[in-house]
Amino acid sequence: MGVTALVMAGGKGSRMTLSQEKPLLQVGGKPVIAHVLAALKNAEKVDSVVVAVSNSTPKTAELMSKFQVSVIKTPGKEYVSDMGYAVRVLKLKTVLAIGADFPLITAEVIDDILRCYERCGKPALSVAVSMETKMKLGLSGKYGFELNGKQLVPAGINVIDGRRIEEEELDEETYVLNRKEVAVNINTVQELQIAEELFRKRA
Numbered sequence: 001m002g003v004t005a006l007v008m009a010g011g012k013g014s015r016m017t018l019s020q021e022k023p024l025l026q027v028g029g030k031p032v033i034a035h036v037l038a039a040l041k042n043a044e045k046v047d048s049v050v051v052a053v054s055n056s057t058p059k060t061a062e063l064m065s066k067f068q069v070s071v072i073k074t075p076g077k078e079y080v081s082d083m084g085y086a087v088r089v090l091k092l093k094t095v096l097a098i099g100a101d102f103p104l105i106t107a108e109v110i111d112d113i114l115r116c117y118e119r120c121g122k123p124a125l126s127v128a129v130s131m132e133t134k135m136k137l138g139l140s141g142k143y144g145f146e147l148n149g150k151q152l153v154p155a156g157i158n159v160i161d162g163r164r165i166e167e168e169e170l171d172e173e174t175y176v177l178n179r180k181e182v183a184v185n186i187n188t189v190q191e192l193q194i195a196e197e198l199f200r201k202r203a
Contacts, residue, residue, distance in 0.1 A: 003047055003114060004092045004162075005040045007069075008083060009033055009100035010054030010076050023060040023100035025192055028199045032186060033060065033100040037067055042107035045114040046096065052086045060100070079156075084165055092162035099156040101186040103195045104202065109181045113157060120173035123161040128152040133178040138194050140187070147174055155182040 009023040023033035033051075040049050049069045053061040054076025064071045072090060074082035083097050096114065098105070117125040131151035134141040141153040155177070164170060186192050 003045055003094045003096055003159075004090075005043075005046045005049045005096045005098065005110075006083060006086055006092070007033065007036055007040070007049065007051045007098055007100050008079055009051050009060050010057050010074050010082055011079065011099075021057045021060050022186065023057060024063065025101075025186060027103035027186075027192070027195050028203065031063065032103045032195075033063075034067075035103045036098060036100055036105055037069065039102075039105045039107050039110055040098075041068075043110040043114070044107070045111050050086065050090065050092075051100075052082055054082065083158075087160075087162040087165045095160050095162045097158045097160070099185055102157075102182065102184065103186070103199055104181045104184050106181055109177070109179060113175065113177070114159065116173070116175045117159040120175075122171045122173045123164050123167075124170040124172040125159040125175055126172055127155040127157040127175050127177055127182055129155050129183040130176065130178050133180075133183050137180060137183055137198070139183060139191055147176075150176075152176060156185055157182060 024031045040046050051064050051069050051071050052074045054074050056076050072086050074085045087095055131141045131144050131153055134153055144151050144153050184195050186195055
């Protein structure tokens, strides 16, 4: 399928109220982005990895020289806009877009998401988690939506056909994946603490 994983690491992390760049926050003694890159490297269905940085994340860009990944500098406007920019500039085809703040993500989960994308036959797939799963883990779910009578929260992981990036609206499959690996992303100090606790338990 020729999948490029696009790690979105250019956000300001404005909800964190910390001076440190969000991708560099430590979980289990390593920057959170290092956990994401390790999972992508071990995923069978991922062929290459590109990290999207911005002026807001210069130290993250610097750290990437230690990893075997490509780096693209985006305008740093917001997630969707920067993702579109990277897809257009690099002329990417099948793209797995994932935030840099998923400390529990694994290669197994990434391959599962990509298999779901292959099966659905649609140009776009969005991963979502139930509000209930979020709440059980003590996580916030501000940006919820309803689907088939269930309250869901977007996980921040998407797969798209980059060749159709200019289309205004793509037919999209929603993959509900109630696993902590995709439920735990870090937007607040409290979520960072929860991530650390869950990481320790898993280790």
